């Protein structure tokens with residue numbers, strides 16, 4: 299009997315099943331309608347695809363079970379979070395023990411050992427000296443942007459087309475991915491201090507801008523923007539040019555970090571030295587924790603606390619999140635030797651179907667026509683994978699367009715890889 303976690307899909311009901319539908323009906327009555335995509339009843343009555351989500355009831359490893367008892371294989375790892383697999387026992391065990399010790403400490407006022415140990419561990423892994431912890435990815439990016447302002451005294455920020463850094467109120471200004479849509483109703487409230495440049499574009503054109511900005515914010519590989527890898531040497535050139543102009547370089551490694559692209563962080567694999575690095579997603583093994591890591595030179599520009607912290611949050615350095623992160627980093631470290639092999643297996647299978655692939659390690663973009671349609675058909679076959687990306691912007695030096703994005707657990711089982719590749723092949727083979 300294959301353990302729940304390493305299993306292939308088992309579907310007992312149509313997808314979504316009656317229990318998921320009933321939950322989604324209740325959700326629809328209570329949640330702001332802009333949040334969860336729901337069934338389009340009209341579309342359904344016309345015999346078109348049913349868009350309701352499945353409602354997750356249980357997850358372990360790469361398996362998710364929905365409210366109807368259907369088992370899926372999750373190639374999203376829940377937005378890249380479950381790098382060590384869902385509910386890894388080492389993570390949940392450490393958290394259970396911590397729940398008995400200390401659930402909550404007091405942010406900037408009274409710290410606790412877990413928070414200190416996590417910052418020490420992150421410093422050892424990244425080579426960065428200091429950290430500001432947060433709960434979400436956007437927390438980490440906002441902390442980094444504030445740090446850059448402190449360090450340079452300059453208000454300007456340079457970000458890139460296709461870049462995604464979260465949707466919180468402050469960080470919305472730095473959005474490159476579907477900027478018009480996401481900023482739309484808020485455009486009058488979004489700071490005008492951010493300039494966008496084409497991702498992977500001509501660096502020579504950036505020179506005049508760089509001397510005006512304090513921060514250069516970039517994903518080493520754009521995740522949500524479509525798993526886009528910039529041309530070789532482009533990031534090196536960007537880092538050097540930014541440093542020459544006195545700007546602080548922020549690498550947003552919320553997607554690429556914590557083992558997803560092989561190694562701990564993409565900047566290390568590239569041999570680059572950003573001043574600030576943002577991590578989140580996989581860091582907490584499913585618990586919300588994030589960090590802005592930085593060099594002492596940049597972080598110490600904040601100066602010492604004068605009693606009232608200039609930057610803090612109620613849940614800053616939450617003991618449960620920090621405990622989960624410490625355990626999750628241990629598990630990821632153990633998985634690091636197999637990331638290459640697992641990723642090769644997945645890539646070789648998909649390449650064998652004649653598909654183009656983007657990305658690095660276990661961050662894979664599959665180039666297919668109609669990735670949204672494919673993701674819907676895969677759901678019906680028991681595989682979770684989402685589309686990512688947008689149309690290319692003028693001047694970009696990278697391929698644009700949508701892909702099917704795969705960000706599975708790093709320890710996705712070969713049986714699950716084979717099953718997924720087989721399903722993709724079957725679905726695409728049946729297309730006219």
Ligand SMILES: Cc1ncc(COP(=O)(O)O)c(C=O)c1O
Nearest residue numbers: 434435436462463464521552553
């Ligand atoms: C690269 C990157 N930065 C920042 C974020 C924002 O993280 P969060 O949604 O946790 O605020 C994301 C989320 O997808 C991301 O991919």
